[in-house]
Amino acid sequence: MKFGATRKMMMLLALVLVVSIVGVACGSKTKNANTGGAGNAPAATGNTGDTTAELPELSLGLLPSIDAIPFIIAHEQGFDQKRGVNLNIQTFKSAKDRDVAFQAGKVDGLSADLVAISIYNEAGLNVKITSTTFGEFDLLTGNNKIQDVKDLKGKTVILSKNTSTQYTVAMMLKQAGLTEKDIHITEVPQIPTRLELLKNNKADAAILPEPFVTMGKASGLRVLSSTNQAQVNPFVLAFPQSAIDAKPEAIRAMYAAYDDAVAYMQSHDQKDYIDLVIKEVGYPETLKDQIEVPAYIPANQVDVKEVEAAFAWAREQGLLTKNITPEEVISDVQFQK
Numbered sequence: 001m002k003f004g005a006t007r008k009m010m011m012l013l014a015l016v017l018v019v020s021i022v023g024v025a026c027g028s029k030t031k032n033a034n035t036g037g038a039g040n041a042p043a044a045t046g047n048t049g050d051t052t053a054e055l056p057e058l059s060l061g062l063l064p065s066i067d068a069i070p071f072i073i074a075h076e077q078g079f080d081q082k083r084g085v086n087l088n089i090q091t092f093k094s095a096k097d098r099d100v101a102f103q104a105g106k107v108d109g110l111s112a113d114l115v116a117i118s119i120y121n122e123a124g125l126n127v128k129i130t131s132t133t134f135g136e137f138d139l140l141t142g143n144n145k146i147q148d149v150k151d152l153k154g155k156t157v158i159l160s161k162n163t164s165t166q167y168t169v170a171m172m173l174k175q176a177g178l179t180e181k182d183i184h185i186t187e188v189p190q191i192p193t194r195l196e197l198l199k200n201n202k203a204d205a206a207i208l209p210e211p212f213v214t215m216g217k218a219s220g221l222r223v224l225s226s227t228n229q230a231q232v233n234p235f236v237l238a239f240p241q242s243a244i245d246a247k248p249e250a251i252r253a254m255y256a257a258y259d260d261a262v263a264y265m266q267s268h269d270q271k272d273y274i275d276l277v278i279k280e281v282g283y284p285e286t287l288k289d290q291i292e293v294p295a296y297i298p299a300n301q302v303d304v305k306e307v308e309a310a311f312a313w314a315r316e317q318g319l320l321t322k323n324i325t326p327e328e329v330i331s332d333v334q335f336q337k
Helices: 004-020 049-053 066-076 080-084 096-101 114-122 164-175 191-199 212-218 241-246 248-267 274-282 285-290 304-316
Strands: 029-032 057-062 088-091 109-113 127-130 137-141 156-159 186-189 203-207 222-226 235-240
Touching: 004 127, 004 203, 004 222, 029 274, 049 212, 057 096, 066 248, 080 088, 096 109, 109 114, 109 127, 114 127, 114 164, 114 304, 127 241, 137 164, 137 212, 156 191, 156 241, 164 203, 186 235, 191 203, 191 212, 203 212, 203 235, 212 222, 212 285, 235 241, 241 248, 274 285
Parallel strands: 057 088, 057 109, 156 186, 156 203
Antiparallel strands: 029 088, 109 235, 127 235, 137 203, 137 222
């Protein structure tokens, strides 16, 4: 029995390493940012160089995706420092690299998704959702006979199994009156490879994040649905409970700076920050005029119903066996439950 339990834990931890939101071909890089907080978070005053060293540090493990942009702009514009926290943003080229850093204690929090949250907690990691984030997956096709999601019946769809991409496709199919059994799934974890296979007619559809959606549309692919259109949002920011207990003010400061960044983007022309988006997300410079930056909104807490739906799917897949409720994985460090 002891061996069986140990083996199960090892398998679950292995699953944590392969859970992926996006895995884009972009180098891992570390930045020092300073984000600040709401409520009782102190505002930075005096000389910038002196105060930065005195600010509490909060490290984030992010992926080069659109949900990271407000955090990065918060640093680039100095909103973090003004709010009173030194945010150390570490951007990883893949979710696997991010998870390795997270498990090694090198980052306090991380961009994640609801399927990953179920796996983390199944494995005994007390990881809590502190907010939703603004990510997006699109379901693309190059098959002219497929005009709607319902047309995917009997067709081949590329995704990464046991991840939020598979969950997203499952929800899109459900809305179209189909199930995962109605399609043929081809597992391809590598995002660039998915796009190339789809462009070369090796599959009928694929689920992709930015910048590969824009790259795909530029090559003639069409969007069948998206997380936005399907009103499915698996994207979250999460921290282990230990970090929440140790740095609550720093986390609240981070969200204040995040909202400052959103306000900045709402009040400025896209050209004022598009170069930063291209650099951080990995868009080709040639597609600069085709990039559609999301209409970001202030930070907010995840919808309980979203967590319930994702956890129900995770149970169906055998990823979650524990009786974990949404309330148990949602933190009120910033937003009340």
